[in-house]
Amino acid sequence: MTSDSANILLVDDHLNSLQALSLLLARQGYRIRKATSGQVALQTIGVELPDLILLDIQMPQMDGYEVCARLKADPLTCDIPVIFLTALDDVADKVAAFSAGGIDYITKPFQASEVLARVQNQLTIQRQRRQLLAQNLRLQQEIRERQRLESALIQANSDLQRLASIDGLTQVANRRSFDQHLHHEWQRLLREQAPLSLILCDVDYFKLFNDHYGHLAGDACLYQVAQAIDQVIRRPADEVARYGGEEFAVILPNTDVAGAVFVAEQIQVAIAQLAMPHAQSIVNPYVTLSLGITSLTPIVEKLPQNLIAAADVALYTAKSQGRDRWRVHLCNQTTCQTNSNLCLERSQISV
Known part of the structure; x- marks a missing residue:
């Protein structure tokens, strides 16, 4: 002045x-x-x-x-x-x-x-x-602007993290997120000595669906299937992920085999209620799933890959025995058991 x-x-x-x-x-x-x-x-x-x-x-x-x-x-x-x-x-x-x-x-x-x-x-x-x-006014404005930019950066990073963990087509977790989540839950339940269950789901005769209805219809089918499975999964620690192609995986921490079977049946009910026509399916005029179920309390001698392998065996059994069904393949604490008394089946679900 x-x-x-x-x-x-x-x-x-x-x-x-x-x-x-x-x-x-x-x-x-x-x-x-x-x-x-x-x-x-x-x-x-x-x-x-x-x-x-x-x-x-x-x-x-x-x-x-x-x-x-x-x-x-x-x-x-x-x-x-x-x-x-x-x-x-x-x-x-x-x-x-x-x-x-x-x-x-x-x-x-x-x-x-x-x-x-x-x-x-x-x-x-x-x-x-x-x-x-x-x-002081300029500093306050700079602080507010910096806070705004930091907030925007945090939101952008959060969005990037979400995009990096989400499958773009189905909008459920992608394979990368599945691997990370399974590893995290395996380590947690190894400490707690609590069961971890896994369900692998495969859309029956999806290639025939794509060939008949076209790839756009196939993409829409996968999206609806993923969202239907996601609606069944309620607990925060549970996760449904696109495992690859027309396969989906469901991680169920603190869940024994009976609980996993219940979830698998709920998934099949949800898919049946979609009533998506599948004219080329050999087992059902509507889109169906085959599911492989396994459950294990993690131990040091085993790895998450053992759980995936067991679920994959169960899925292969379900598909080889006619599809549109679930099968269970359990691994005990030392070996994987495949005898018939460990293969369970539910009654067929009709719409």
Whole structure:
């Protein structure tokens, strides 16, 4: 704030004092406005806020203390610095001036050099204060912008992570997500010594479906099948993934073989309710699934691949025995058992 731009309001009911101050400050390049009473001063301030006010204390009707108190009570004017002018030099008067909100005190008769020094000092403080406020405002804006960018970056990373783990066609987890989730649950249930079940699902005669209805219809079929399976999977730790082509996998942590069989039957009910025509199917006029089920409590001697291999054996059995059915192949803690008493079958589901 230079002297050329500083706007100073002089408030004094003594015209000689008012004129002398006005002339002194105007010579320094300050823009001067004058008021001869407290009421006029408040009206003048309402028209344009000054940068500094020199305010006489002893005025009729409304003294300087009341004028200053009103200014400090108004959020629009509370930050305007006020220098009191008075012929009183008592300590109590000075304390009253500062208590009313004044920031400095000039005793009449005043010395020109003292007035100029005090005015310049307060204008410098006011200029620095405004610069600090502007700097703080810029910093706040920069912080908000940085927070916005960080939030956008976090959201973008989250979207990328989601896209990296989602199969674009079926909108369920992809093979990469399946591998990661299976490994994570295997390690967790190895510590807890709780069962982990896996279901592999294969759309029956899907190549014939594609050949007959076309690849767009085939894509739509896979999407509907995936979404139907996903609707059956309720628990947060469960996951349905596109395992590859027309195959889907369902990971069921903390689930024994009986629970996995129940889920498999619910999946077949959901697929049957879709009632998607499959004119080329040999087993059913509608789209069906073959399912391979396995369950195992993880142990150090085995790997997640053992679980996948067992489910794959069960799926192969279901397909080789006529499709549109589920089969169970269990691995005990030491060997994989394939005897007939471990192959379970449900009744055929009709629509």
